[in-house]
Amino acid sequence: MSALESGAAGWFAELRAFGIELIWHPSVSEATGGEVLAILDRVERGALRLDALVVEGSVLCGPDGTGRFNTLSGSGRSLLDWISSLAPLADYCIAVGSCAAFGGIPAAAPDPTDARGLQYRARETGGALGPDYRSRAGLPVINISGCAPHPGWIMETLQALSLGLFSRADMDSFGRPKLFADHLAHHGCSRNEFYEFKASAEEFFERGCLMEHLGCKATQAVGDCNQRAWNGSGSCTHSGSTCIACTSPGFEAATGFMHTPKVAGIPVGLPLDMPKAWFVALAALSKSATPKRVSENARSDRIERAPEPGAEKKT
Amino acid sequence: MTRIIVGPFNRVEGDLELALDVTDGVVREARVSANLYRGFEQILIGRPSEDALVIAPRICGICSVSQSLAVAAMLRAAQSVTPAPNGLLLTNIAHAAENIADHLTHFYVFFMPDFARPCYAGRPWFEATEARFKATVGTGARTALPARAGLLEIMGIIAGKWPHSLAFRAGGVAHAPELSEKVRLFAILARFRAFLEQSLFGAPLEAVTALQSAADLDAFVGREGRSGDFASFVKIARDLSLEAMGRGPGLMMSGGAYLGAQGHHFPAGLFDARKSALRDFSLADVREDVAHSFMRESDPEPAKAQTFPALDREGAYSFAKAPRLLGEPVEVGALARQAVAGHPLIRELIARAGASNVFARVVARLLEIALLTQAAEAWANAIELKEKFCVADAPAQDGPALGCIEAARGMLGHWATLREDRYTAYQIVAPTTWNFSPRCAAGRPGPLESALEGQEVGDDGAASAAVQHIVRSFDPCMVCTAH
Numbered sequence A: 001m002s003a004l005e006s007g008a009a010g011w012f013a014e015l016r017a018f019g020i021e022l023i024w025h026p027s028v029s030e031a032t033g034g035e036v037l038a039i040l041d042r043v044e045r046g047a048l049r050l051d052a053l054v055v056e057g058s059v060l061c062g063p064d065g066t067g068r069f070n071t072l073s074g075s076g077r078s079l080l081d082w083i084s085s086l087a088p089l090a091d092y093c094i095a096v097g098s099c100a101a102f103g104g105i106p107a108a109a110p111d112p113t114d115a116r117g118l119q120y121r122a123r124e125t126g127g128a129l130g131p132d133y134r135s136r137a138g139l140p141v142i143n144i145s146g147c148a149p150h151p152g153w154i155m156e157t158l159q160a161l162s163l164g165l166f167s168r169a170d171m172d173s174f175g176r177p178k179l180f181a182d183h184l185a186h187h188g189c190s191r192n193e194f195y196e197f198k199a200s201a202e203e204f205f206e207r208g209c210l211m212e213h214l215g216c217k218a219t220q221a222v223g224d225c226n227q228r229a230w231n232g233s234g235s236c237t238h239s240g241s242t243c244i245a246c247t248s249p250g251f252e253a254a255t256g257f258m259h260t261p262k263v264a265g266i267p268v269g270l271p272l273d274m275p276k277a278w279f280v281a282l283a284a285l286s287k288s289a290t291p292k293r294v295s296e297n298a299r300s301d302r303i304e305r306a307p308e309p310g311a312e313k314k315t
Numbered sequence B: 001m002t003r004i005i006v007g008p009f010n011r012v013e014g015d016l017e018l019a020l021d022v023t024d025g026v027v028r029e030a031r032v033s034a035n036l037y038r039g040f041e042q043i044l045i046g047r048p049s050e051d052a053l054v055i056a057p058r059i060c061g062i063c064s065v066s067q068s069l070a071v072a073a074m075l076r077a078a079q080s081v082t083p084a085p086n087g088l089l090l091t092n093i094a095h096a097a098e099n100i101a102d103h104l105t106h107f108y109v110f111f112m113p114d115f116a117r118p119c120y121a122g123r124p125w126f127e128a129t130e131a132r133f134k135a136t137v138g139t140g141a142r143t144a145l146p147a148r149a150g151l152l153e154i155m156g157i158i159a160g161k162w163p164h165s166l167a168f169r170a171g172g173v174a175h176a177p178e179l180s181e182k183v184r185l186f187a188i189l190a191r192f193r194a195f196l197e198q199s200l201f202g203a204p205l206e207a208v209t210a211l212q213s214a215a216d217l218d219a220f221v222g223r224e225g226r227s228g229d230f231a232s233f234v235k236i237a238r239d240l241s242l243e244a245m246g247r248g249p250g251l252m253m254s255g256g257a258y259l260g261a262q263g264h265h266f267p268a269g270l271f272d273a274r275k276s277a278l279r280d281f282s283l284a285d286v287r288e289d290v291a292h293s294f295m296r297e298s299d300p301e302p303a304k305a306q307t308f309p310a311l312d313r314e315g316a317y318s319f320a321k322a323p324r325l326l327g328e329p330v331e332v333g334a335l336a337r338q339a340v341a342g343h344p345l346i347r348e349l350i351a352r353a354g355a356s357n358v359f360a361r362v363v364a365r366l367l368e369i370a371l372l373t374q375a376a377e378a379w380a381n382a383i384e385l386k387e388k389f390c391v392a393d394a395p396a397q398d399g400p401a402l403g404c405i406e407a408a409r410g411m412l413g414h415w416a417t418l419r420e421d422r423y424t425a426y427q428i429v430a431p432t433t434w435n436f437s438p439r440c441a442a443g444r445p446g447p448l449e450s451a452l453e454g455q456e457v458g459d460d461g462a463a464s465a466a467v468q469h470i471v472r473s474f475d476p477c478m479v480c481t482a483h
Helices: A011-017 A034-045 A079-089 A098-102 A151-162 A192-196 A276-288 A292-298 B040-044 B049-059 B064-079 B085-116 B126-133 B139-151 B153-158 B179-200 B205-209 B214-222 B229-240 B334-341 B344-353 B358-382 B431-435 B447-452 B465-473 B478-482
Strands: A052-056 A092-096 A142-144 B002-006 B016-023 B026-034 B251-260 B263-272 B277-279 B286-289 B322-325 B399-407 B410-419 B422-429
Touching: A011 B139, A034 A079, A052 A079, A052 A098, A052 A151, A092 A098, A092 A151, A098 A142, A142 A151, A192 A292, B016 B465, B026 B447, B026 B478, B040 B049, B040 B422, B049 B064, B049 B410, B049 B422, B064 B085, B064 B399, B064 B410, B085 B126, B085 B139, B085 B153, B085 B179, B085 B229, B085 B251, B085 B358, B085 B465, B126 B139, B126 B229, B139 B153, B139 B179, B153 B179, B179 B205, B179 B229, B179 B358, B205 B358, B214 B229, B214 B344, B229 B358, B251 B334, B251 B399, B251 B410, B263 B334, B286 B422, B334 B344, B334 B358, B334 B410, B344 B358, B358 B465, B410 B431, B422 B431, B431 B447, B431 B478, B447 B465
Parallel strands: A052 A092, A092 A142
Antiparallel strands: B002 B016, B016 B026, B251 B263, B263 B277, B286 B322, B399 B410, B410 B422
16 A cells, blocks of 8 residues: 555656556455456466566465465465466566565465465475576566565666666565665664764663664665655654664564664664674774763753753864 | 455555455455454563553554553553643643644555545546545645644644654653643644634534534535545445445444543433434443454453464454454444434434444544644643642552553553562453454444445455545554554
């Protein structure tokens, strides 16, 4: 439903502008019931070309591999069966959201339904379509992960595909489009100064950095979350929502999402590619150099002390 | 008798299957199946209490804030904290934005496109309706979707993003807004009001919320509001007698919506449409029955129940459980909320038909869009930037805790039991669990099932447009239903 926010003249006009025709979408298309089954039948018979199969939601493989936890109504067939049948016919196969990409929240323990992504099961290629699946264009599943993904990630990937501008080289090792996966959620975070000085929030409504105490994984999670606006102006970390790494395979395996696990006072999950000794040394150094303004604001729900021109010289 | 299977059922959130037993062109019995089960309640067991704020909203991409707020209300009960009044104001503005967006999506994207189907060609209103509401190509969505996206910019300010935010807490909201953000809320609401007054209503919101009777409504659609999409709907509804379609079960319930320092903006209550009167009620009387559900027997009290699927259960046809209040099925939603709140137009539309119905359900949603836009303006105005927006969490006490709120589609209850901050039981009873419940052990059909009984489908069978109207009039959210 986040994609419905796309486009100045609405999502439908945005799709048409790029020559993308929706064969069928469950939320918006007119065709219902038997009409839908007829469309799907034409695709299966090869009478209707399928440029892209776009799947939302985990593929529920249970119980016992039957897929019966999720059937397409009126068809008597599981979504597992439908997806297995349609994916080989599509030029491109696109997983929208971390559920379809990696399994997502339904795959969290105890994984009641054997929930999997299309190609991945958390970090392994144990998804419903198997490790060797390639779409007709020769690509593995394109994983637009995120819970929920930014509407821009969805639309820009579809648009790049329709323009012929998207290839294997544009995907990272988990199949995620690099257009968002080449960045970390941390990049551009409005709390950056607090991060630099390790001036940390201890309550979730305080303005300081959320990494040290409140579970924030933005330095480990891919996404340009803080470089493009969500819903006009927002981002998780800006609003006080700690980053739970929702673009990462297996993010659902955490418990205590809003507390930072630590060993001997040092966070277990350090920035993605930073040596631990460096992090500890830099953190100690920057904490000792924290300006009063930063340390005070970090523990407040609002700006208590504004930057004053010339203030640093006075003190 | 012929059994007709209707599905896949699109332009709803999720998917559902109908089995209609038809004799002489009339539906004698209907059974509705929720055909998706993901096991969110099982996933919550054993987790720390705070994790429900992460897990539960992800049940649904369209009622995510509602799920967050039900968790926040449940945690508030478990922690015995009093939320910051400012935090409630921001929560209500964000919740109103989600609920208005849902009502708007329902009208323009889910419900109205059915009147642009070829089966209505030849009706005097068809050509205009087709141009305006035809699925994916009508001009209505071209203006309504950008207006919806503009309204949801409220989420960028309050929630960080939509759907799925961690900004909503037991004690308020995690981000204290600054002056620029308060001003932007006004700007967003002003732009949205302009869309409503230009396109949906064709008249000032005040003219809509002032409608006191069916006669007022007739006058409105004939004069002041004649250019609006609302008027177009009312004219179609009259022609197709939507008032006589999809009669509800009688009881209608609200859990109370938009909590403020002085209580709920729309009150909690139980309305009996058969008697046009309010009745006493208690959420302690809610039970869930699994006689026809793909679920193992468990305690019928939500606070004590466990959820385990059982696919080979005899007589089962849905993953949804059957919630009942003192044994009775109950309708929930915007219509129930406004009936309980005593809105005179809504009460009259129900009384005139002797039951809730397709027409009244849609009118109630559109009325709520107007009421909530006004309310959000007042809430934004009441924000005190110098005051607190959140209070800290307190330890959660052991024992049961209930969080009950109103989602766009009606009452949403989270019944949890905690021991040492871990969930030992968790039951979610969602709006469409009530409305699209299967039969209970006593054989009583759920509200949609009884609403379809007696509907003429003639030779159309599964292609009957009336069936589509009745189902969509409830605005089902099937992903929430069995979760």
